[in-house]
Amino acid sequence: MKIAIIGGGPSGSVCATLLAQRGHEVAVFDEGGRPEHIAGESLVPGVIPLFRRMGIEDQVAAIGIRKPGVTFFPALGKEFAFSFSSLPRKFPDYAYNVPRPAFDRILEASSAHAGALVIPQRANLIAEGDKLHLSQETLASAGIWNGRQPDFLIDASGRRRLAARLLNIKADVGPRRDVSHFAHYEGFDPERPSGQVRINRLADGWSWRIPLQGKMSFGVVMDQKAAAALGKTPEERLEAAMRNDPLLSSETRGAKRISQAETYANYQLVSTKGVGENWASVGDAFGFVDPMLSPGMLLALQSAELLDEQLSTKPLEDALQVYSTKMKESLNAWRDLIDYFYDGRIFELHDRGCEFQTKLPFLPLGFIETFMSANMSGMASGFTTAEPWSRGVLKYAERFVLGNTPFLSRYAIA
Numbered sequence: 001m002k003i004a005i006i007g008g009g010p011s012g013s014v015c016a017t018l019l020a021q022r023g024h025e026v027a028v029f030d031e032g033g034r035p036e037h038i039a040g041e042s043l044v045p046g047v048i049p050l051f052r053r054m055g056i057e058d059q060v061a062a063i064g065i066r067k068p069g070v071t072f073f074p075a076l077g078k079e080f081a082f083s084f085s086s087l088p089r090k091f092p093d094y095a096y097n098v099p100r101p102a103f104d105r106i107l108e109a110s111s112a113h114a115g116a117l118v119i120p121q122r123a124n125l126i127a128e129g130d131k132l133h134l135s136q137e138t139l140a141s142a143g144i145w146n147g148r149q150p151d152f153l154i155d156a157s158g159r160r161r162l163a164a165r166l167l168n169i170k171a172d173v174g175p176r177r178d179v180s181h182f183a184h185y186e187g188f189d190p191e192r193p194s195g196q197v198r199i200n201r202l203a204d205g206w207s208w209r210i211p212l213q214g215k216m217s218f219g220v221v222m223d224q225k226a227a228a229a230l231g232k233t234p235e236e237r238l239e240a241a242m243r244n245d246p247l248l249s250s251e252t253r254g255a256k257r258i259s260q261a262e263t264y265a266n267y268q269l270v271s272t273k274g275v276g277e278n279w280a281s282v283g284d285a286f287g288f289v290d291p292m293l294s295p296g297m298l299l300a301l302q303s304a305e306l307l308d309e310q311l312s313t314k315p316l317e318d319a320l321q322v323y324s325t326k327m328k329e330s331l332n333a334w335r336d337l338i339d340y341f342y343d344g345r346i347f348e349l350h351d352r353g354c355e356f357q358t359k360l361p362f363l364p365l366g367f368i369e370t371f372m373s374a375n376m377s378g379m380a381s382g383f384t385t386a387e388p389w390s391r392g393v394l395k396y397a398e399r400f401v402l403g404n405t406p407f408l409s410r411y412a413i414a
Helices: 010-021 045-054 057-063 100-116 136-142 162-166 224-228 235-246 246-251 298-312 316-342 345-359 367-380 388-402
Strands: 002-006 025-029 065-067 068-076 078-083 095-097 117-119 124-127 131-134 153-154 171-173 176-188 195-204 206-210 216-223 262-265 269-271 279-280
Touching: 002 010, 010 025, 010 045, 010 100, 010 224, 010 298, 025 136, 025 216, 045 057, 045 298, 057 100, 057 124, 057 279, 078 345, 095 153, 095 206, 100 117, 124 162, 131 136, 131 153, 153 162, 162 345, 171 206, 176 206, 176 224, 176 235, 216 235, 235 246, 298 316, 316 345, 345 367, 345 388, 367 388
Parallel strands: 002 025, 002 153, 025 117, 068 195, 153 279
Antiparallel strands: 065 095, 068 078, 124 131, 171 269, 176 216, 176 262, 195 206, 206 216
């Protein structure tokens, strides 16, 4: 099958690698131009099996920092840490923090090594009903397939969402209207344990600290009005966020910004339709969720792997239907999980679980906390996020521990 992929970012490159390995004729159209600093630097363990399958984990490890887990600071004096070491033994118990440009180059090189043709130019698309085609000018300038149209087209254009825009496909937009600013710094206090990602609840949002080799990625996510009140520029807003938060202020006295600040907006969007008669969207072109818990890269790479799996095992129409259903389930499962952190339910569950433990001294010490931590690690790692059992455990614990009546958590993020 002749396959054209629009976009050479992570999802497009992984699609190209997997499909080319199966013997398909794959051409990736990538016009380049991505910024030097891109969000998506913190990975989760769910990506490790794919790295091993592609044979690139050693390369990723060489440019990255090993990530053992995440520590949350939902309130002053309150610390909630979980480690991937609590995962079942069948799962990798670590991930990596990576500089995006170098990471993206590894994935692109993997696609070329697998036999995909990377064409450094823009691809212009034409809609015909529910079908997508490359323009004749694009085919002619690329010099491929004797000017014939590909059998299948994959939209990996990221947040440009070329297929959705061309076909006027609507999107399910989440309730939050946040903006994010981030930059790289030197001089942050070292994290403990090494490589641990740290997330702070702020007065009007939250912040991240992602350790990279020789530097720290620091960013904030908050309501647009709250961000505007911190300063006129992204750089001013980042500095103000550090000063205003007591914990950040104490840990960043020696911090010095070494890059320009980047800005992202609208972190919750899922296309109502991600496939068509001869095309499919992958990665952010299909949908993306809030960066809390770092699911973005996992969802992008998993979409590529899932599409490859379905195309290789089912007739095209059935493959696309299954792919679309599973992607929406995964995106919605992540949105549900992230909501537990935004409204503070996950931290209330932890606190009340510990209180419950003291009332039942006949249970092994830490029984409830250990069980819930293992379940949460499995979900946050990406291995069991959409599994009915894991989601059911969380919902049952919520009803049993917190009750059915709405409550306002002291840990809620505005």
